[in-house]
Amino acid sequence: MLNKKFQDIVIGSQMSVHKNVLKLIGCCLETQNPLLVYEFAGEKTLKKYILDVHEGQTKPLTWKSRIRIAMDIANAVAYLHTALSRPIIHRGLSLISIVLDSKYVAKLSEFSLSIAIPEGKSHVEDAISGITGYMAPEVWKGSKINEKADVYSFGRLLFELLTGRNNVPEYYAAEDAIVEEFVQSYVESNRLIEIVDQNISSEGINRDELVAFAKIALSCTEENPEDRPTITDVAKQLRQLHKASPCIT
Numbered sequence: 001m002l003n004k005k006f007q008d009i010v011i012g013s014q015m016s017v018h019k020n021v022l023k024l025i026g027c028c029l030e031t032q033n034p035l036l037v038y039e040f041a042g043e044k045t046l047k048k049y050i051l052d053v054h055e056g057q058t059k060p061l062t063w064k065s066r067i068r069i070a071m072d073i074a075n076a077v078a079y080l081h082t083a084l085s086r087p088i089i090h091r092g093l094s095l096i097s098i099v100l101d102s103k104y105v106a107k108l109s110e111f112s113l114s115i116a117i118p119e120g121k122s123h124v125e126d127a128i129s130g131i132t133g134y135m136a137p138e139v140w141k142g143s144k145i146n147e148k149a150d151v152y153s154f155g156r157l158l159f160e161l162l163t164g165r166n167n168v169p170e171y172y173a174a175e176d177a178i179v180e181e182f183v184q185s186y187v188e189s190n191r192l193i194e195i196v197d198q199n200i201s202s203e204g205i206n207r208d209e210l211v212a213f214a215k216i217a218l219s220c221t222e223e224n225p226e227d228r229p230t231i232t233d234v235a236k237q238l239r240q241l242h243k244a245s246p247c248i249t
Contacts, residue, residue, distance in 0.1 A: 011080075011088060011111040011114050014084055015076075015079065015080065015108075015111070018075075018076050018079050018108075019072075019105075020072040020073060020075060020076040020105070020106055020107060020108055021076050021079075021107060021108050021109070022099055022107040022108065022109035042099060042100060042101050042102055044058060044099070044100055045095060045096045045097075045098060045099055045100070046069065046095045046096070046098040046099070046100060046106065047094075047095035047096050049061045049100060050095055050160055050161060050164055050197075051095065051160070051164070051166055053199060060197075060199035060200070061104070061199075061200075062200065062203065063200045063203055063205050063209075063245070064242070064245050064246070065104055066161045066162075066200070067213070067238060067241055067242045067245055068106075068242055069098070069100075069104075069106040069161070070157075070158060070161055070238050071235060071238035071239055071241075071242050072105070072106045073093075073098060073106050073108055073154070073157075074154065074231055074234050074235035074238055075235050076106075076108040077090060077093070077108070077150055077154060077231045078230075078231045078232045078235050080114075080150075081147045081150070081230075081231055081232070082232065086116045086117055086118070086119060087116070087117045087146075087147055088114050088115070088116050088117070089114060089115050089116075089117065089124070089145060089146070089147055089149055089150055090108075090111065090113070090114050090150050090153075091113040091114055091115060091129055091130050091139075091149065091150070091153075092110045092111070092112065092113040092114070092130065092131055093131070093134055093150060093153035093154055093157060094131045094133070094134050094153070094157065095157065095160060096110075097109055097110040097131075113129050113130065115129075117146060117147075122146055123144035123145060123146045124144065124145060124146070125143075125144045125145075126145075127142075128140065128142055130149075130153070131153070132168060133156060133166065133167035133168045134152075134153040134156045134157065134167060135149075135152075135153070136148070136149040136152035136153065136225070137152075137223055138225055145225075146225065147230070147231065148225035148226070148228045148230075149225070150231060151220045151225075151228045151229065151230070151231050151234065152220060152221055152225075152228065154220055154231065154234065155216075155217045155218070155219070155220025155221035155228075156179065156217075156220075156221060158213065158216060158217035158220065159179055159180075159183060159217050159221075161197075161213075162183075162195075162196060162197065162210070162213055162214060162217065163183070163195050163196060163197055164196075164197030164198065164199060165195075165197075167179055179221075180218060180221045182195075183195070183214055183217065183218060184218055187211060187214050187215065187218070192207070192210050192211055192214055193207060193210065196210060206245075206246075209241060209244070209245055212237075212241055213241060216234060216237050216238065216241075219234075220234060
């Protein structure tokens, strides 16, 4: 528990310069469990805007907003992977590790599961750790992992932004339990609009945009880590998609 708290402190302090990271303002180490103080960015995680909108407490996010949030979080993860002294794998990417402020700016948080890749190495080996519904196959297998494990988790998050469905298998029919195959089948049969979140499907979105977004998610969730793009490449693709999308926020 303490190790996770200190991990949050160390990595959170390094990441606080990024505009899409929840800023760590301070901490108190004099208590039995360290207390961390973050900037106030609101109380609602991205989950509230995607999976919990039926409760009527939040307004559904528009398609344009979802692309922007995905792009901003991809940039934050890219910073984690490339801008620090050693690449760091977040390992906790999910709808609940992202907070939206009052202007709907996405803030990445929760670095307690993060782990650095040792200097001179391309992978790291550790106990199985992650969030159910987002963990890459190599994580489940207990294999050595690298930044591509985060790319997989990010792809799973994109599926949720697109469909409004929880990634946990129990939310899918037995034959659709593998989310990637479920989405792929609808892309290949030109029926993707049928599984798009109903909160955005009525916006009259260009179907090519939806397919492009789905294909980015599918590329991120390739079973073989080497077949996945880097998160930097993903951020570039999302930036292009965001730029081309009509200005409806």
